[in-house]
Amino acid sequence: MYSMTTLTPRRTAILTFIRERIALHGQSPSLAEIAEAFGFASRSVARKHVLALTEGGFIEVNPNQARGIRLLNQPLQPQWLDIPVLGRVAAGSPIGADAEVHNRLMLDPSTFARVPDYLLRVQGDSMIEDGILDGDLVGVRRSADALNGQIVVARLDGEVTIKRFERAGASIRLLPRNPAYQPIVVRPDQDLAIEGVFCGLVRQG
Numbered sequence: 001m002y003s004m005t006t007l008t009p010r011r012t013a014i015l016t017f018i019r020e021r022i023a024l025h026g027q028s029p030s031l032a033e034i035a036e037a038f039g040f041a042s043r044s045v046a047r048k049h050v051l052a053l054t055e056g057g058f059i060e061v062n063p064n065q066a067r068g069i070r071l072l073n074q075p076l077q078p079q080w081l082d083i084p085v086l087g088r089v090a091a092g093s094p095i096g097a098d099a100e101v102h103n104r105l106m107l108d109p110s111t112f113a114r115v116p117d118y119l120l121r122v123q124g125d126s127m128i129e130d131g132i133l134d135g136d137l138v139g140v141r142r143s144a145d146a147l148n149g150q151i152v153v154a155r156l157d158g159e160v161t162i163k164r165f166e167r168a169g170a171s172i173r174l175l176p177r178n179p180a181y182q183p184i185v186v187r188p189d190q191d192l193a194i195e196g197v198f199c200g201l202v203r204q205g
Contacts, residue, residue, distance in 0.1 A: 007056065009106055013082030014038065014049050015058055018069055020115060028069035080106045081115060085137065088121045105137075105202070112200035117142045119202065120153065120162070126176035127151070127162060136203050138162060140196035151198035156184065157191050162198065 007015070017037055021029045029037070034046040050069065053059045062068030085102045109115065116139030125134050130151060132138060138153075146152045146165040153162050154174055163174035163184065172192065174184040186192050 007053075007058075009080065009082050009104075010038070011049055011052055012080055014046075015053055016081060016115070018053075018059065019071060022069075022071060027067045030066050081109050081112075083107055083116055083119050083139070085119045085121065088123045107202065111202060112139045114141050114199040116140050116199050117196065120160075122162065126178045126181040129177035130164075132162070132177075132198075132201060133203070136201045138198055139200040139202070141199045142196045144194050146194050146197055153195040153198070155191075155193045155195050156186065160195065165194070 014034060017034065018028055021027070021033075031043040031046045031050065034040070034050070035043050038046070040046050050059070050061060054061055057072060060070050060072055062070070082104055084104050087102060105119065118140055119137040120140055122132055122134060122136045122138055127133075132151075140153050148165065148167055150165050151162065152165045152174075153160060154165070156174070161174065161184070163176060166173045166175055166183075172186040174186065176183065
């Protein structure tokens, strides 16, 4: 029988992912979704990890359902989160984002207001009044929508930046939090997509 302290970091992360999907969507992820979320080459790799969690007594699986995973006696809070680090994001002006996974960090869940899907390293000082400094790792929760005033990671004409989101009618601005920088006014002919919302940061000494 496994315990949370003897599970590998990857299997702890998969268990956390399953728990979050059930909490958010009311159903477990499929093997294909687990494979996609963790970058596995095939569902068979995901199945191997799910089998290990089943043997450890963490979950049970109904083989007749595509989303047949059920949690068994799970603690409310995982001990660690296994979060991928994806490149850099500009806090000054937008730069291209590198979606390649540079590395992964094991982090305490209490670090974040919400569990992030990934971390991005900040470049620049335009968000210093929000306590986001050059070199910080910001936790990002994937979301295509944002509320006024939320800190977002936005893709504008293919370039990625972190700013505060402001919408007034049909007008959208991406606001820095440093008086040395001007707001980015999104023109109608520009392509804007919200990549995710800020949910905390990690400052490495």
